[in-house]
Amino acid sequence: MAGICELLPGFLCKFPAFSDASVRGARKVIDDGFKGLVREYVNLIDAMVQPLQWFLNYLERLFVSSPWPIILIIMVAIVYFGSRNMKITIGTALSMFAIGLLGLWNDTMVTLAMVTVCTMIAIVVGIPIGILMARSDRVQGIINPILDVMQTMPSFVYLIPVVMIFGIGKVPGLIAVVIYAVPPMIRLTNLGIRLVDKEVLEAADAFGSSGWQKLKNVQMPLALPTIMAGINQTIMMSLAMVVVASMVGVGGLGKNVLQAINNQFFTVGFLNGFALVAIAIIFDRTSQAYGKRLQKHSEVIHG
Amino acid sequence: MVSHAIEVRNLYKIFGPRGGDYVDQVKNGLGKAELNEKYGHVLGLRDINISMPAGGIMVVMGLSGSGKSTLIRHINRLIDPTAGEVLYDGVDVCKMNENDLREFRRHKTAMVFQKFALLPHRTVLENTVYGLEIQGVGQEEREKRARQWIARVGLSGFENHYPNQLSGGMQQRVGLARALTNDADILLMDEAYSALDPLIRVDMQTVLLDLQKELKKTVVFITHDLDEALRLGDKIAILRDGMVVQQGTGQEIVLNPADEYITAFVKEVNRGRVVNVETIMAPLSGNPEGMPIAKGTVLEVAARAMTAVNQTLAHVVDETGKPVGAISLSAIISSMVTPTSHEAKAA
Numbered sequence: 001m002a003g004i005c006e007l008l009p010g011f012l013c014k015f016p017a018f019s020d021a022s023v024r025g026a027r028k029v030i031d032d033g034f035k036g037l038v039r040e041y042v043n044l045i046d047a048m049v050q051p052l053q054w055f056l057n058y059l060e061r062l063f064v065s066s067p068w069p070i071i072l073i074i075m076v077a078i079v080y081f082g083s084r085n086m087k088i089t090i091g092t093a094l095s096m097f098a099i100g101l102l103g104l105w106n107d108t109m110v111t112l113a114m115v116t117v118c119t120m121i122a123i124v125v126g127i128p129i130g131i132l133m134a135r136s137d138r139v140q141g142i143i144n145p146i147l148d149v150m151q152t153m154p155s156f157v158y159l160i161p162v163v164m165i166f167g168i169g170k171v172p173g174l175i176a177v178v179i180y181a182v183p184p185m186i187r188l189t190n191l192g193i194r195l196v197d198k199e200v201l202e203a204a205d206a207f208g209s210s211g212w213q214k215l216k217n218v219q220m221p222l223a224l225p226t227i228m229a230g231i232n233q234t235i236m237m238s239l240a241m242v243v244v245a246s247m248v249g250v251g252g253l254g255k256n257v258l259q260a261i262n263n264q265f266f267t268v269g270f271l272n273g274f275a276l277v278a279i280a281i282i283f284d285r286t287s288q289a290y291g292k293r294l295q296k297h298s299e300v301i302h303g
Numbered sequence: 304m305v306s307h308a309i310e311v312r313n314l315y316k317i318f319g320p321r322g323g324d325y326v327d328q329v330k331n332g333l334g335k336a337e338l339n340e341k342y343g344h345v346l347g348l349r350d351i352n353i354s355m356p357a358g359g360i361m362v363v364m365g366l367s368g369s370g371k372s373t374l375i376r377h378i379n380r381l382i383d384p385t386a387g388e389v390l391y392d393g394v395d396v397c398k399m400n401e402n403d404l405r406e407f408r409r410h411k412t413a414m415v416f417q418k419f420a421l422l423p424h425r426t427v428l429e430n431t432v433y434g435l436e437i438q439g440v441g442q443e444e445r446e447k448r449a450r451q452w453i454a455r456v457g458l459s460g461f462e463n464h465y466p467n468q469l470s471g472g473m474q475q476r477v478g479l480a481r482a483l484t485n486d487a488d489i490l491l492m493d494e495a496y497s498a499l500d501p502l503i504r505v506d507m508q509t510v511l512l513d514l515q516k517e518l519k520k521t522v523v524f525i526t527h528d529l530d531e532a533l534r535l536g537d538k539i540a541i542l543r544d545g546m547v548v549q550q551g552t553g554q555e556i557v558l559n560p561a562d563e564y565i566t567a568f569v570k571e572v573n574r575g576r577v578v579n580v581e582t583i584m585a586p587l588s589g590n591p592e593g594m595p596i597a598k599g600t601v602l603e604v605a606a607r608a609m610t611a612v613n614q615t616l617a618h619v620v621d622e623t624g625k626p627v628g629a630i631s632l633s634a635i636i637s638s639m640v641t642p643t644s645h646e647a648k649a650a
Contacts, residue, residue, distance in 0.1 A: 199416060199420040206379055207413070207437050207485070208408035208434075209437050210405065297423060297424050297467060
């Protein structure tokens with residue numbers, strides 16, 4: 001190959017990049033500009049995320065400081081009434097017991113609080129955006145590429161601006177997790193609404209439904225199975241991201257995993273990993289069984 | 304509640320992004336194929352003029368692609384026309400603003416769909432109250448009214464079933480109950496019975512005819528089945544390629560088909576159930592002979608009555624019992640079989 005290059009003009013062999021100096025200059029301008037912007041609005045940003053901080057702290061304290069039997073009973077009850085499935089319920093009780101015996105109870109509670117808040121925020125943010133996307137092709141055209149970026153950008157990369165804006169701590173971790181976990185919520189809400197049977201919508205129109213009545217009576221209920229799948233995905237992605245978010249100061253199981261990686265603590269790493277897996281499976285089975293139960297009407301087919 | 308007539312006037316529908324630009328050309332004779340080829344627009348309806356009788360059943364008949372489903376969707380404006388008017392009680396539906404249109408749909412029209420279009424997550428009762436719920440009627444009142452109509456269409460005891468648990472015929476009864484519960488003047492039925500088995504279809508036709516006797520709504524019924532059209536229609540319009548080919552009573556269409564297309568259609572029709580005795584009766588000569596038969600009786604019924612008592616002659620009487628004409632069994636039978644002229648025409 002070198003032989004060909006000798007015969008050609010230089011710019012065809014080595015890609016003609018901007019000079020190092022100009023790239024460095026541009027980088028500096030952008031970084032400084034961003035930092036300046038953040039410094040200027042630091043009070044406003046802090047005020048905006050303050051409610052999140054309170055909520056997260058409150059939930060975390062509640063989970064950690066309540067006596068463990070109460071939490072366990074509440075969890076098992078939620079799982080039972082959500083899934084109405086004895087197998088899932090017993091599995092939940094057993095895995096929570098194992099987590100407790102291994103000394104991971106408090107860390108698990110911290111992670112649970114984090115994932116709960118993240119999922120709630122993702123739902124509150126994701127569903128309205130999904131609805132907007134479903135109503136307009138233009139909005140869909142704008143938001144879809146943004147979601148693509150959010151999903152493919154390595155999560156470590158957007159930790160950088162998040163840390164620059166919000167600093168180190170739980171809230172930046174929370175925001176990073178939400179950014180990572182919200183796309184499936186938005187996408188599946190959009191998809192669910194767009195897949196609603198056109199004829200049923202036409203019937204709703206023919207009876208004089210307003211836009212809100214159509215959304216409330218027809219589109220949301222019929223999109224619910226897809227939306228439930230979105231919630232399920234969001235929970236799973238939050239759990240996965242909690243580990244990465246521990247890099248910016250989120251506590252719980254993720255922090256233990258991070259420490260295990262740094263110190264090559266094989267057993268600690270896997271135990272914490274399995275605790276995360278256990279929570280993930282509990283959430284997944286419960287939310288899926290609940291979603292299926294909501295769709296009971298579609299299962300009994302006239303024979 | 305008095306239902307009014309629906310007047311459709313000079314209605315055009317051209318599908319495509321710039322349909323309005325081609326209306327004048329279509330009015331000047333641009334054809335459907337040409338419009339599609341040259342400009343990529345589809346001619347849906349062309350110069351439709353129909354006056355739909357108040358309190359009667361108007362049947363719009365045509366094969367698929369004839370524009371009949373497009374036409375019915377103009378009456379509650381699920382589809383916006385490119386040009387023309389749809390008048391109900393002196394108001395042009397096509398010119399209503401969004402609010403008026405919503406109120407019109409809520410209170411004046413109710414629709415039954417070919418594929419039922421029920422809400423799968425709602426029970427029969429919850430589906431039936433849908434129209435009233437949208438109007439803001441209180442729960443107790445709307446459920447009371449809904450239960451009454453569920454009973455009328457023969458679904459008592461199924462109130463808490465989901466649509467998926469019912470057969471097609473039963474689902475369409477729910478569709479009918481949902482429309483009737485609205486208590487609207489206009490009942491729009493878009494191929495409502497086309498997806499049903501023949502026997503259930505006849506059954507549902509009977510339900511509609513029985514209800515219509517007391518309700519006297521303005522019904523617009525879309526079908527591709529001529530037998531259904533003849534059985535139900537006080538007036539029938541036949542659509543082809545977005546144009547009205549012929550309109551009139553069933554008898555008029557069967558006896559005087561406007562062109563070969565309709566001739567081919569009516570060839571297979573059971574005339575005995577369409578043609579009335581007064582259409583074929585001879586003038587009364589001398590005293591009325593044989594048994595009396597009421598005006599408006601169809602030939603099949605008359606023939607059955609005459610053969611039952613073994614008579615070959617009868618006379619037709621009007622509402623007051625006055626004899627108005629004479630009729631013989633052989634005349635009835637020769638009118639019931641398809642005349643050769645029609646077969647020749649169709650062939």
